[in-house]
Amino acid sequence: MSENISIIGLGLMGSALAGALLDAGHRVTVWNRSAGKADPLVARGAVRAATAAEAAGASPLVIVCVLDYAAAHQALDGAPLDGRVVLNLTNGRPAEARRTAAWVESQGGTYLDGGIMAVPQMIGQPGALILYSGSRAAFERHEQALSALAAPRFLGEEPGLAALHDLAMLTGMYGQIGGFLQAAALVRSEGLPVAEFTEELLVPWLHAMAALLPRWAEEIEARDYATDVSNLEINQVGLENLVTAFEEQGVKPDLFLPMKAILDARVAGGHGAEGLPGLIEEIQPR
The missing domain is CATH 3.40.50.720 (NAD(P)-binding Rossmann-like Domain)
Known part of the structure; x- marks a missing residue:
């Protein structure tokens, strides 16, 4: 009509x-x-x-x-x-x-x-x-x-719900873009083709990792961050290694440092045995 x-x-x-x-x-x-x-x-x-x-x-x-x-x-x-x-x-x-x-x-x-x-x-x-x-x-x-x-x-x-969800989805998008740019810079630092890396390796990897998000969302709602995979202490070592690799390759780790700082704070607070979803408690304390 x-x-x-x-x-x-x-x-x-x-x-x-x-x-x-x-x-x-x-x-x-x-x-x-x-x-x-x-x-x-x-x-x-x-x-x-x-x-x-x-x-x-x-x-x-x-x-x-x-x-x-x-x-x-x-x-x-x-x-x-x-x-x-x-x-x-x-x-x-x-x-x-x-x-x-x-x-x-x-x-x-x-x-x-x-x-x-x-x-x-x-x-x-x-x-x-x-x-x-x-x-x-x-x-x-x-x-x-x-x-x-x-x-x-x-x-x-509630009138603000559309804006809230819009910003939440954009937040996820910008986080993904930040990770992509940091990864692309690392690959380019060695003179390798970024397009080939992105299409053949990065995109399939990100799809696989995205499959974890619904389960992580359930853990966040339950505030249950126990894990039998890679806990925060293990990820802390991994992030430190990444930052060092960036610096050795002449890549600024600037897009990566905020998450590392949050993870370091969570581990310092005695939560190193948790999984990555537990980081939400650092950016939105109870």
Whole structure:
């Protein structure tokens, strides 16, 4: 079923969102501070709004995708939100989502927050995921239209849940990137081909290690870190060896040192017999 939907913010992601909605047959109104960014979308059938307030007033569903929450508030300030659903797909923090939800509701609107787990080129394609939190009724009302953007996953009515899960997933991603860069630097230090190492050795190894994570998550929830594999004392020796190898190869160990410091602190606290999941108690003490 075709809907009237407004998009505020036409950067790479906002433009991709608007394009996917147009492709799905929805009537799309667009606005951007730099008006020229709307030209390609208008050529495809979108309606250009002269102001953000005009865009918000044009549709019952208003999607905001701008630089940050401050920019979202600025764009929506003075806009007619009464009776409308505001879906904020701007990257931010849980506390910002909660404050924005309260503000939108004070204006008579209904709030949804979202975390986009995709790059712009993935929008509308298999593999894209968007996390949602806030009004369940609003999500269910517009779920079909939102499915044109990415697979939708509703996490709950607490407005900050989408941002929290978004940041948690990004944390895992950046941790993996940090490990990859440290490993790539070590391989390159010996003049070896990084691409061959990555494809043939590193990626299969990371897939195998990722299979351990569900069990580790259960151990974290139970706060039971006993292990019959490699405990922290063994890993401490291994990490020290890695740091020394980096230095001998002329590679800075900077991306690796924070985890080593946390592990060293955990062992010093008398927890050397634990497994690696026990490190969570150092970064989030009870």
